Amino acid sequence: xxxxxxxxxxxxxxxxxxxxxxxxxxxxxxxxxxxxxxxxxxxxxxxxxxxxxxxxxxxxxxxxxxxxxxxxxxxxxxxxxxxxxxxxxxxxxxxxxxxxxxxxxxxxxxxxxxxxxxxxxxxxxxxxxxxxxxxxxxxxxxxxxxxxxxxxxxxxxxxxxxxxxxxxxxxxxxxxxxxxxxxxxxxxxxxxxxxxxxxxxxxxxxxxxxxxxxxxxxxxxxxxxxxxxxxxxxxxxxxxxxxxxxxxxxxxxxxxxxxxxxxxxxxxxxxxxxxxxxxxxxxxxxxxxxxxxxxxxxxxxxxxxxxxxxxxxxxxxxxxxxxxxxxxxxxxxxxxxx
Amino acid sequence: xxxxxxxxxxxxxxxxxxxxxxxxxxxxxxxxxxxxxxxxxxxxxxxxxxxxxxxxxxxxxxxxxxxxxxxxxxxxxxxxxxxxxxxxxxxxxxxxxxxxxxxxxxxxxxxxxxxxxxxxxxxxxxxxxxxxxxxxxxxxxxxxxxxxxxxxxxxxxxxxxxxxxxxxxxxxxxxxxxxxxxxxxxxxxxxxxxxxxxxxxxxxxxxxxxxxxxxxxxxxxxxxxxxxxxxxxxxxxxxxxxxxxxxxxxxxxxxxxxxxxxxxxxxxxxxxxxxxxxxxxxxxxxxxxxxxxxxxxxxxxxxxxxxxxxxxxxxxxxxxxxxxxxxxxxxxxxxxxx
Numbered sequence: 001x002x003x004x005x006x007x008x009x010x011x012x013x014x015x016x017x018x019x020x021x022x023x024x025x026x027x028x029x030x031x032x033x034x035x036x037x038x039x040x041x042x043x044x045x046x047x048x049x050x051x052x053x054x055x056x057x058x059x060x061x062x063x064x065x066x067x068x069x070x071x072x073x074x075x076x077x078x079x080x081x082x083x084x085x086x087x088x089x090x091x092x093x094x095x096x097x098x099x100x101x102x103x104x105x106x107x108x109x110x111x112x113x114x115x116x117x118x119x120x121x122x123x124x125x126x127x128x129x130x131x132x133x134x135x136x137x138x139x140x141x142x143x144x145x146x147x148x149x150x151x152x153x154x155x156x157x158x159x160x161x162x163x164x165x166x167x168x169x170x171x172x173x174x175x176x177x178x179x180x181x182x183x184x185x186x187x188x189x190x191x192x193x194x195x196x197x198x199x200x201x202x203x204x205x206x207x208x209x210x211x212x213x214x215x216x217x218x219x220x221x222x223x224x225x226x227x228x229x230x231x232x233x234x235x236x237x238x239x240x241x242x243x244x245x246x247x248x249x250x251x252x253x254x255x256x257x258x259x260x261x262x263x264x265x266x267x268x269x270x271x272x273x274x275x276x277x278x279x280x281x282x283x284x285x286x287x288x289x290x291x292x293x294x295x296x297x298x299x300x301x302x303x304x305x306x307x308x309x310x311x312x313x314x315x316x317x318x319x320x321x322x323x324x325x326x327x328x329x330x331x332x333x334x335x336x337x338x
Numbered sequence: 339x340x341x342x343x344x345x346x347x348x349x350x351x352x353x354x355x356x357x358x359x360x361x362x363x364x365x366x367x368x369x370x371x372x373x374x375x376x377x378x379x380x381x382x383x384x385x386x387x388x389x390x391x392x393x394x395x396x397x398x399x400x401x402x403x404x405x406x407x408x409x410x411x412x413x414x415x416x417x418x419x420x421x422x423x424x425x426x427x428x429x430x431x432x433x434x435x436x437x438x439x440x441x442x443x444x445x446x447x448x449x450x451x452x453x454x455x456x457x458x459x460x461x462x463x464x465x466x467x468x469x470x471x472x473x474x475x476x477x478x479x480x481x482x483x484x485x486x487x488x489x490x491x492x493x494x495x496x497x498x499x500x501x502x503x504x505x506x507x508x509x510x511x512x513x514x515x516x517x518x519x520x521x522x523x524x525x526x527x528x529x530x531x532x533x534x535x536x537x538x539x540x541x542x543x544x545x546x547x548x549x550x551x552x553x554x555x556x557x558x559x560x561x562x563x564x565x566x567x568x569x570x571x572x573x574x575x576x577x578x579x580x581x582x583x584x585x586x587x588x589x590x591x592x593x594x595x596x597x598x599x600x601x602x603x604x605x606x607x608x609x610x611x612x613x614x615x616x617x618x619x620x621x622x623x624x625x626x627x628x629x630x631x632x633x634x635x636x637x638x639x640x641x642x643x644x645x646x647x648x649x650x651x652x653x654x655x656x657x658x659x660x661x662x663x664x665x666x667x668x669x670x671x672x673x674x675x676x
Contacts, residue, residue, distance in 0.1 A: 171546065260653045
């Protein structure tokens, strides 16, 4: 009674974000310029802190999605560049704040901003970037885009607080966990995608398609990220594998291992994640339990489910290079771990 | 890159709700008595209409879940029988109202109440049953149970209205559809399961586990139902196969076929479901398109995803016959169509 969720071989080969990168290349040059200029300030510390993270080699997936989603519907103006930059700033601000909340030492293989400039600077520069993001959105003058992005901003913050409450609580259910990542990660992907058709004055159905695409892509993306944190290779990942474990984060691989475990194994998870006994030996044991209970494989399987929904969300749109590129992003997200 | 979602062979063989039926047999006798007595009234039409549906051979899955979920945590009183009856009345009321809204002629192979006694009687007897349900809940005196069930009642109504707005709109996305069935179907399953631990004074984690179990079981259940309406056998189903199609209901098999189709095929779906050109020839064509786009298979695959979450929700609970029986229900729901 097994069911094979086949991804066509040609889909697999197409995976990668090369198509997206080349399609939105010219737009992204302008985004990158805008990022540098809007992260500037006479307060010297602001560009220092901001650029530390901005230049650390993130893929800038979210702003690329915004550009492609606008181009897809024939957008001709320049507003999408500002919206894309706003989206990236919102993301950067979240990372700065996250690293403070999580007390992270490394991100993308480099010391986090808070390790160099301290927590206060990280919090405040994050706030500065959020402010700049809002200013740019307002300049674009699209009320619908403002609504979508400001709503995402509130939801993300709500998700972070939810995560804070869920942290150290091994009883977190999968539903609760999904609610967290829906808010914390998927909401911004969803907004990044939806503002494309909005600014291009596309119809309701197109907005709904891109919104759903972004949401489900974001869920798949985060689930894969969670799987990678236990199964990936630190060099590839650009972050410490096992970070989530050391920070006591309750992600889906942990939720599944805990729920499927014996009483004794559950006691181990509690001491490791609730009480912080999380050294290398414990990480090894955690990984072993994840293998035993297929927790990584099933996390990826759940990601695949959302990836399929993202694909179907775009299905009715007429074939364009942008659509193809956005579908590749789904494959790319999942292929990172398969 | 395919992933095999294996369901153990022994799981498959165990499927069926026999274990549940025999475990809660004595409790269900009292539920059935209570159903008959509480559907009674001096207003002759009330028991006539109510009993028509009540005696039409539904499986009474929801009240059985409530009983098992209470027994599971050692509940010793009689309150669970009243709560289970309330849950069944809420369900019956929904069916009575649904048949009016959907203008259905048949349910479980019998003419619907509205075909015999008319729409007005169906609406009002539904309201009567809802009223009786609330009276029974209040008698039990558990404020937490009241909160969960009254919340479900509001959410169900909200889901019905959402469905009404989504009906005849082929642009409905999968996310929107899932929101509808989460409210319309899954909320009651979730409440039915959660009141068990509540009345048994079990802890927060146990409540969360049963709530999540019910919610995801409900989603799986409804998705399988939607698949059956296009792929099943009318005699087995006890309802007209193709009902959803004739009523212009936008269910997941339709959403997927539409989104994956060509422009020409989408025009067909629009004329069939939005404009009501939905005779036998169109139903055949619809079925053909569902095969072409694997829409039924993928609907079942989505159901399986939620079934897996329901299983994991219960995983941490200590092994009891009730837990085993509730896990069987998940298999049963999905096996109806596999």
